[in-house]
Amino acid sequence: MDKLTLKKSDLKNRIRDIHDFPKQGIIFKDITTLLKDKAALKKSVDLLANKFKKEDIEFVVGVEARGFIFGAVLAYKLGAGFIPIRKKGKLPAKTQSVTYELEYGTDVLEIHEDALHEGSRVLIVDDLLATGGTIKAVADLVKAQKAIIAGVAFLVELKFLKGIQKLKDLPVYSVLKY
């Protein structure tokens, strides 16, 4: 193994724990330290892209804001188009929306109504799978446009939050698991 080549197991060292963010008692997985490390960024993207390169992905869908990071890179790398899903009122043309549950209250995500089409092969990308509520909502938007969810990709999965249970029947891949 070339010493300059990162291994997958090196990637966890590039993620730092931030205690009590966004609130008391939470240990937040901060991936900005991985993103700023060029070798770790490259390795992360390449692992994600290799996993889906045979899936004939037509569009990568990424969720505002952190989902845009790996989403856009994967679209470029896989030779696909990129579709942003945004919070209410941010997309300029006609949209379809979904309301989903947060810990307290609800939130709304939107997709342009002409973003996907029937039978499009779609890869949904976000940086981190926690409770799965956001990505479940994204999957509902994609399905409403009759597109095919060919994959759901995360850099990090927090297994103890069991978000995967909300995404059953979907082909989920996470590079790193905690």
Added chain:
Amino acid sequence: MDKLTLKKSDLKNRIRDIHDFPKQGIIFKDITTLLKDKAALKKSVDLLANKFKKEDIEFVVGVEARGFIFGAVLAYKLGAGFIPIRKKGKLPAKTQSVTYELEYGTDVLEIHEDALHEGSRVLIVDDLLATGGTIKAVADLVKAQKAIIAGVAFLVELKFLKGIQKLKDLPVYSVLKY
């Protein structure tokens, strides 16, 4: 010229005008139609990357949220790290912040205080240069960490808003101008 290869002049056809967004009287340049077109996305990224590939970029800095899209792809493509600049309260570790003027009131952007270091060669990326206020604020954050601004890259520049005047002395490149 290969018919499958897009020319730079084809890219403007992939951007659509949305009238009266975000408010009455504004014609919004909607780049989501370019992003979803795989050939246009690739061509846009390649033009931006070619412009800066000899600049020995160590970090690409992108601004929440749309700046993450081209910012992250360029970081990957140039073999650099990616540094997100975010709105107040979104970054988990210790930050430095800048307050800047909006049309009505002010807003705050933050960078992690350990993001850059003295002498880092930085490329600042956003999708669109309008009045230049946001990117001027980003440049101030980068300079405060004593990094070198080796380039400022946009997909689109709205020349009639004269944002370039706020960025004088900086090496600005825009793929498309209106």
